[in-house]
Amino acid sequence: MKRIYVKEEWCLGCHLCEYNCAFANSGMTDMVKALRGKTIYPRIQVEQDENGVTYAVSCRHCKDPVCVKSCIAGALSKKDGVIEIDHDKCVGCQTCVLVCPYGAVVEDGSGAAQKCELCLKNSCGAPACVKGCPNGAIVYEERGEAE
Amino acid sequence: MKRYVIIGNGVAAAGCIEGIRSADAEGSITVISAENHPVYCRPLISYYLEKKTDLQRMNYRTESFYADHGVTVLYGKTAEQIDAEARQITLNTGESLPYDALCCCTGSSPFVPPMTGLDTVEKKFSFITIDDTLALEQAVTPDSRVLIIGAGLIGLKCAEGLHGRVQSITVCDLAPRVLSSILDDKCAAMMQKHLEANGISFVLGTSAKEFKGNSAVMQNGETVDFDVLVLAVGVRANTALVKNAGGEAGRGITVDVACRTSLPDVYAAGDCTEYHDISSDSVKVMALMPNAYMQGHTAGVNMAGGEAVFSNAIPMNSIGFFGLHCHTAGSQPEGCEMIEEADDTHIRRLFVKDDRLTGFMLIGHMHRTGIYTALIRNQTPLSSVDFARLRIGPQLAAMGAAYRDKVLKGAV
Ligand SMILES: Cc1cc2nc3c(=O)[nH]c(=O)nc-3n(C[C@H](O)[C@H](O)[C@H](O)COP(=O)(O)OP(=O)(O)OC[C@H]3O[C@@H](n4cnc5c(N)ncnc54)[C@H](O)[C@@H]3O)c2cc1C
Ligand code: SF4
Ligand code: SF4
Numbered sequence: 355m356k357r358i359y360v361k362e363e364w365c366l367g368c369h370l371c372e373y374n375c376a377f378a379n380s381g382m383t384d385m386v387k388a389l390r391g392k393t394i395y396p397r398i399q400v401e402q403d404e405n406g407v408t409y410a411v412s413c414r415h416c417k418d419p420v421c422v423k424s425c426i427a428g429a430l431s432k433k434d435g436v437i438e439i440d441h442d443k444c445v446g447c448q449t450c451v452l453v454c455p456y457g458a459v460v461e462d463g464s465g466a467a468q469k470c471e472l473c474l475k476n477s478c479g480a481p482a483c484v485k486g487c488p489n490g491a492i493v494y495e496e497r498g499e500a501e
Numbered sequence: 502m503k504r505y506v507i508i509g510n511g512v513a514a515a516g517c518i519e520g521i522r523s524a525d526a527e528g529s530i531t532v533i534s535a536e537n538h539p540v541y542c543r544p545l546i547s548y549y550l551e552k553k554t555d556l557q558r559m560n561y562r563t564e565s566f567y568a569d570h571g572v573t574v575l576y577g578k579t580a581e582q583i584d585a586e587a588r589q590i591t592l593n594t595g596e597s598l599p600y601d602a603l604c605c606c607t608g609s610s611p612f613v614p615p616m617t618g619l620d621t622v623e624k625k626f627s628f629i630t631i632d633d634t635l636a637l638e639q640a641v642t643p644d645s646r647v648l649i650i651g652a653g654l655i656g657l658k659c660a661e662g663l664h665g666r667v668q669s670i671t672v673c674d675l676a677p678r679v680l681s682s683i684l685d686d687k688c689a690a691m692m693q694k695h696l697e698a699n700g701i702s703f704v705l706g707t708s709a710k711e712f713k714g715n716s717a718v719m720q721n722g723e724t725v726d727f728d729v730l731v732l733a734v735g736v737r738a739n740t741a742l743v744k745n746a747g748g749e750a751g752r753g754i755t756v757d758v759a760c761r762t763s764l765p766d767v768y769a770a771g772d773c774t775e776y777h778d779i780s781s782d783s784v785k786v787m788a789l790m791p792n793a794y795m796q797g798h799t800a801g802v803n804m805a806g807g808e809a810v811f812s813n814a815i816p817m818n819s820i821g822f823f824g825l826h827c828h829t830a831g832s833q834p835e836g837c838e839m840i841e842e843a844d845d846t847h848i849r850r851l852f853v854k855d856d857r858l859t860g861f862m863l864i865g866h867m868h869r870t871g872i873y874t875a876l877i878r879n880q881t882p883l884s885s886v887d888f889a890r891l892r893i894g895p896q897l898a899a900m901g902a903a904y905r906d907k908v909l910k911g912a913v
Contacts (some may be wrong), residue, residue, distance in 0.1 A: 403898040424791035428561040457869025
């Protein structure tokens with residue numbers, strides 16, 4: 355399946371992906387209105403290592419997802435390889451935050467958990483972080499691994 | 502065609518069903534379910550009382566789960582006996598059921614210590630099942646004074662659930678602090694303060710000695726009057742079926758990393774078992790939903806002839822009350838070093854021994870804590886990562902470029 359991969363040698367560390375993520379999932383059409391003056395809760399996090407190398411981390415859509423196995427509400431599931439979260443079922447217990455080895459589940463600012471769903475459920479239809487990255491440092495592609 | 506039988510219908514059983522079907526699409530699966538409900542999310546019963554969920558959303562799986570997986574569920578029936586030699590079980594109805602592979606997913610039962618006069622209390626409840634919860638909901642009114650015996654996870658979750666629906670809530674416990682099985686004094690004090698700020702009262706370091714109708718006499722002489730009593734002292738693993746059949750059991754049914762019991766073709770999973778905690782290198786009952794699922798799944802795959810192990814089990818808890826969250830994982834072995842960072846709003850305690858993170862206790866800041874949990878689970882040598890960075894906060898940056906290449910440039 356297609357997943358998000360990073361090319362850290364191209365990452366500028368500009369954090370634009372975090373804003374594009376928050377906007378894509380805001381359900382609004384005006385980016386300024388959606389984000390201005392607000393704390394954003396992006397599902398992608400830009401990190402920097404000790405050598406100044408930056409890269410964006412988002413859900414790996416694990417083949418054997420420990421978050422799905424751990425959710426106390428049955429709110430996480432795997433559909434055609436995509437790890438989805440059912441906002442209606444989530445009670446915000448944060449067990450998924452405690453178990454995701456990559457720190458890819460975060461709180462959504464309203465007491466529930468959220469994670470990258472590849473923009474398949476919002477109006478973008480394909481990852482907004484990838485589309486908006488000015489330097490092509492995040493890609494969405496098939497890398498041929500057996501599932 | 503193989504015949505699979507599962508005793509119990511909780512999350513361990515659901516994991517077992519999904520594990521079996523990942524390896525065998527053909528065999529028959531029969532589930533014996535004492536509770537008259539399809540598998541539901543037990544931890545959500547307090548969220549139900551809080552009205553943050555409802556009975557429909559509490560279902561663990563979709564309505565068609567059993568049909569989709571070709572499972573027959575015998576509701577309202579219990580297994581009474583396992584005959585490991587004849588490979589069959591007997592039900593309370595007298596029926597017997599043959600099996601080729603059996604999984605015992607019987608969970609645990611509330612433990613009520615003998616207390617004088619308990620029979621004089623009219624409205625008393627456990628807080629484990631949906632039926633307990635619906636009965637408790639029926640019994641409380643906005644004027645009720647509720648006394649909860651037990652300041653552990655279940656008692657406090659019950660307190661949070663009832664908050665706002667009753668006049669007052671008092672929680673007592675023999676232990677001197679709340680959540681005594683997962684938190685140390687300092688962390689427990691922070692949680693307790695927050696609970697008190699939300700109107701929950703505590704009587705700690707003493708427990709009820711005697712009940713006289715609607716009042717409890719504490720061991721320290723104090724009297725607490727109440728209208729509704731909740732007994733949340735603790736739970737005991739349901740081991741009897743396997744034990745009586747000659748299987749090994751301690752405080753839980755003994756299982757290995759493949760979730761096999763000592764009986765041939767009998768597996769066990771979930772709260773009814775005891776198993777190896779890699780963080781403390783000891784055998785424990787770790788009654789936790791994630792572990793129950795993972796054990797169930799592991800058992801299911803092995804029952805169907807596949808090969809699976811659950812070999813990195815640790816205790817871990819994510820628990821929150823009135824908006825303050827707490828994450829704990831692993832253990833604090835003798836002689837471990839504690840690395841602490843704390844202020845008024847949060848505490849972070851990391852426990853380190855022999856170049857490994859063995860456990861942590863975090864209150865307040867929960868961002869990306871799974872990165873810490875993975876260090877415990879993978880028993881990562883801390884000398885191989887940038888621990889100074891991890892002390893600032895969980896981040897993949899501390900794990901080195903090779904690890905990053907693996908997880909961010911390939912499928913995991
Ligand atoms: C209020 C509360 C809050 C919790 N919160 C959390 C939390 O936040 N995080 C977490 O990780 N865990 C939590 N837990 C624990 C979690 O619910 C359990 O770890 C999990 O449900 C265990 O699943 P299980 O399938 O092993 O057992 P159970 O869910 O107990 O299921 C066992 C089932 O087997 C049935 N049964 C027993 N004997 C027989 C028999 N002989 N024949 C037929 N059926 C039988 C029982 O009736 C029961 O329905 C909580 C528990 C409670 C009560
Ligand atoms: S949230 Fe974490 S554990 Fe779950 S699929 Fe994504 S990366 Fe894997
Ligand atoms: S926070 Fe939501 S999605 Fe995460 S484990 Fe809890 S209920 Fe499941």
